[in-house]
Amino acid sequence: MRGSIRLFKVADISINIHITFFLLLLLFLNMGVKWLFLIVAIFFFVTLHELSHSLVAKKFGIRVKEITLLPIGGVASMTKMPDKPYQEFLISLAGPMLNIAVVIIFFLPLYYILGPEVLFHPLSVKTFPLTIAHIYWINLILAIFNLIPAFPMDGGRIVRALLAGKLGYQKATKIAVNFGHIFALLFGYIGLINGHILLIIIAVFIYMAASSEELQVDLRETLKKFTIKDIVPSQFLTLQKEATLSKVLELMFHSHQEDFPVIEGGRMVGFITRSDIINGIHQHGVSANVSLVMKKDFPVLQERDHLDKVQNIMQENNIKALPVVRDDSVIGVVTIEDVTRVYSLMSKR
Numbered sequence: 499m500r501g502s503i504r505l506f507k508v509a510d511i512s513i514n515i516h517i518t519f520f521l522l523l524l525l526f527l528n529m530g531v532k533w534l535f536l537i538v539a540i541f542f543f544v545t546l547h548e549l550s551h552s553l554v555a556k557k558f559g560i561r562v563k564e565i566t567l568l569p570i571g572g573v574a575s576m577t578k579m580p581d582k583p584y585q586e587f588l589i590s591l592a593g594p595m596l597n598i599a600v601v602i603i604f605f606l607p608l609y610y611i612l613g614p615e616v617l618f619h620p621l622s623v624k625t626f627p628l629t630i631a632h633i634y635w636i637n638l639i640l641a642i643f644n645l646i647p648a649f650p651m652d653g654g655r656i657v658r659a660l661l662a663g664k665l666g667y668q669k670a671t672k673i674a675v676n677f678g679h680i681f682a683l684l685f686g687y688i689g690l691i692n693g694h695i696l697l698i699i700i701a702v703f704i705y706m707a708a709s710s711e712e713l714q715v716d717l718r719e720t721l722k723k724f725t726i727k728d729i730v731p732s733q734f735l736t737l738q739k740e741a742t743l744s745k746v747l748e749l750m751f752h753s754h755q756e757d758f759p760v761i762e763g764g765r766m767v768g769f770i771t772r773s774d775i776i777n778g779i780h781q782h783g784v785s786a787n788v789s790l791v792m793k794k795d796f797p798v799l800q801e802r803d804h805l806d807k808v809q810n811i812m813q814e815n816n817i818k819a820l821p822v823v824r825d826d827s828v829i830g831v832v833t834i835e836d837v838t839r840v841y842s843l844m845s846k847r
Contacts, residue, residue: 502566511552512564513545532629539633541567543597547640548572550592551652558585561814577814579718583667587659590652597641601634608634648677650707671715678708720841721805729840730801730822730830736761737770737788744784746775757819759828760792766828768792771819798823805837812837 502514545565552562552574561577580586608617608631616627617634645653654674661670682705689697735749737758750756756775760768770778770792778791797811799822812818812834819833 502564504564508549509553509556511549511562514564514566516566516568518568536629536632540636541572543600543633543637543640544572547593547596547644548574550596551589552576554589554592555580558589560589578810579714583659583662586655586662590655590659593652594641594644597637597644600637601641604634646681647674648679648681648704648708649674649711650678650704654678654708668715668719671712675708675712678704678711682708717838717841718806718809720844721809721837724805724840725801726799726803726805726808726822726832727801729805729836730832731836732830734759734830736828738762739767739787739789739792741788742784743775743779743782743786743788743791746770746788747779747784750775755831757831757833758788759821759831760788761828765826766821766823768794769796769821771817773818796820799832800824801829805840808832809834809837 502516505513505515507513545567548565552565555562555574555576558580560580563575563577565572565574580589612627612631617631644651645656647653647657649655649658649671654677657677658667658670658674661673665673682701684701685697685704686701689695689701735753735755735758737746737749737760739760739762746758749758750772756772758770759766760770768789770788774791774793778786782790796817797815797820799808799811799820801822801824808820812820818835819831821828822830822832
């Protein structure tokens with residue numbers, strides 16, 4: 499996520515903190531060290547919450563690139579959505595269950611160490627033991643809040659997973675998104691009448707995230723209806739390994755193609771994208787050969803591949819164009835713009 503700083507990595511997942519998070523730390527630093535400690539501890543458990551989602555997702559073959567800590571919580575960036583409802587159910591349930599497990603495991607130790615009068619004390623941060631008690635109970639609050647049956651909370655995803663089998667993925671998403679909008683409006687109203695700015699910010703985030711989820715699902719379901727064969731251009735250009743980057747620029751200027759398969763002896767040996775060309779010119783100059791900057795290890799697409807799969811492949815590999823092959827022969831190039839254009843055209847119908 500833009501504007502974030504990497505802290506460390508866990509299980510090959512980058513744990514990042516967004517720069518806006520430091521504003522929250524500065525705000526609570528003025529209120530005392532106990533409040534600052536409380537906020538840091540809360541986001542420690544938020545990180546564990548998101549890691550729980552991420553590790554279960556990895557079990558189902560979903561790569562998680564990063565977890566970003568924001569002032570309103572954490573966000574795990576997954577390269578694709580779960581393929582089956584039960585996978586989404588288990589991934590979504592993992593986070594709240596981690597927080598509930600913390601409450602169960604530490605209840606008796608804290609009950610005997612802090613005593614009932616501290617552990618069950620009303621919300622107030624005056625002494626360090628009370629701070630520990632509040633950190634403990636915040637896990638229950640995180641679990642309950644995330645189990646609200648509305649997007650983008652885990653509860654909304656659990657609802658979708660339970661409804662998707664009978665109603666279909668798109669209709670189930672619509673129901674969970676509507677719940678998200680209702681809760682967002684409710685939180686916004688409560689925030690306005692009570693002057694709680696943070697609650698208003700959370701309401702805006704929930705509403706926008708729910709709407710974004712609906713758009714992503716609409717895109718995914720639309721793309722499922724089409725295959726590469728429906729959109730692959732009939733005409734395309736290829737390059738030889740010995741071609742210079744100046745020659746590639748010339749081809750780009752005189753055609754609409756910006757990504758090229760590299761051919762040697764009738765066989766594809768590489769692929770060069772627009773970003774490869776630009777980076778190659780900056781590093782090696784226009785006289786450098788294509789073979790110096792081309793990709794040698796890259797996915798390839800088949801005519802029968804559905805466009806939602808193509809979009810996932812491009813997102814997972816952080817690449818905006820890929821070659822299409824038939825019987826080991828390249829027959830075209832498809833870009834992410836080709837894929838999204840399908841949705842743009844179909845959504846206007």
